[in-house]
Amino acid sequence: SYVLTQPSSVSVAPGQTASISCGGDDIGGKSVHWYRQQPGQAPVLVVYDDGDRPSGIPDRFSGSNSGGTATLTISNVEAGDEADYYCQVWDHSNDHYVFGAGTKVTVL
């Protein structure tokens, strides 16, 4: 089965930039989606199709997928960005939907 690999944690100071990686076999050939989950809440889509943002998501959130790694970038980090972030793809080989294990972002 397809596996997505994320760092377990990322720490960043307010106002700085956080980058969260998501790796997988031939991930460049897939569309990668990102979710933010704050404690006790359901996940919320923050980036879809590698780098598009749903309405209502600030442009501080951006995504890319190249060089064998997908990346979620959070610019000008705020205290409210502290959350777990998950990447997700569709594995067409078995028609399954796969999530990474999640990255906990801590704002110092």
Add this chain to the structure above:
Amino acid sequence: QLHLQESGPGLVKPSETLSLTCTVSSGSISGSSFYWGWIRQSPGKGLEWIGSVYHSGTTNYNSSLKSRVTISVDTSKNQFSLKLLSVTAADTAVYYCVRYSYGSYFAYWGRGALVTVSS
């Protein structure tokens, strides 16, 4: 704005069947091109896709759960349901109902329902 709401027992005994229903409002299951599914999250763990159903009744299940899972749809009530057989403590989780397009992302989520498996 589409709204999804999970409902069902919060406590299930080991070896019994977990049953949850998702009620859809401000949107219709019938005739839509979307898929309706379930995702779960064990305490302190990550997200696991369980499976989905189309308005026609066509289903798709995670291979790891396929032998125990049934997802069905009731378009007359604008609801879809999850049944998980022979549960164990490992099935304790928050269960989310979701809507998505085929092969894509999960744009809409319910608030989640915690189901604990315990005697």
